[in-house]
Amino acid sequence: MLLQLAKLQVQPERLTRSWIGTILDQQSEIRSLIDSIPSLGRQAETIAADAWPDAIRRAARETKLPAQRCPPTSAWTLDAALGFDPPDPAPRGKRPQ
Template sequence: MNDPKIPSPVVAAPGYEDDLVAWMENQIGLLRAHKFESLDLENLLEELEGMVRHERRGLRSRVELVLVHLLKHQFQPPRRSRSWLLTLDEQRNKIADRIEDSPSLRRELQGYMDSRYTRAVETASLQTRRPASDFPTTCPYAVEQLLDKDFLP
């Protein structure tokens, strides 16, 4: 008996370029049916690599947002707002969710902090109207501080 949640391989499957969702459903069906010889390996690999890039890009973006808000909190005390705290909380939660789903991403956090710090300073500088030279030249926060929901500089 066929499980309606498990797509079966389509005999005349649409091509990768024609209908991505139908193509993916077909590939899933082929995998579940152990019809490995029929898989579109080149495009499967491309999609998997794209998924990895997407996860990493999303994490880098969230790290940068947390850094911006930590810098703003530290270097513009009179303008501190509930909105900044909510953004910090939300982004830290989303980083934690990604790491929970993919623990291997945790080891990349320090590199993302280092690589995105300059951008974070540029953004914080624009938003605070303070010169970039007012901010430290290297990231002053540790990974644990980035993740710690109670940490505020």
């Protein structure tokens, strides 16, 4: 999920319905894991913070943009990431190529 949020941070104009679906699916999966494993929930913020550097490295490779476009530490708290409701993507003809 952090990968998708990092990509959204650097390329919001590239948001697609598929990308939104991935974010929503991952939010649901993470919530289910936290509900199923309460001890995981207590560590989730730390796990997410530790995963951020990998997320921005992967986002940089996928977007072909420099990793420096993302902050070195995540601006997303776990609650914010799980509660994020992605906007609708721009109409197809309006998206830059």
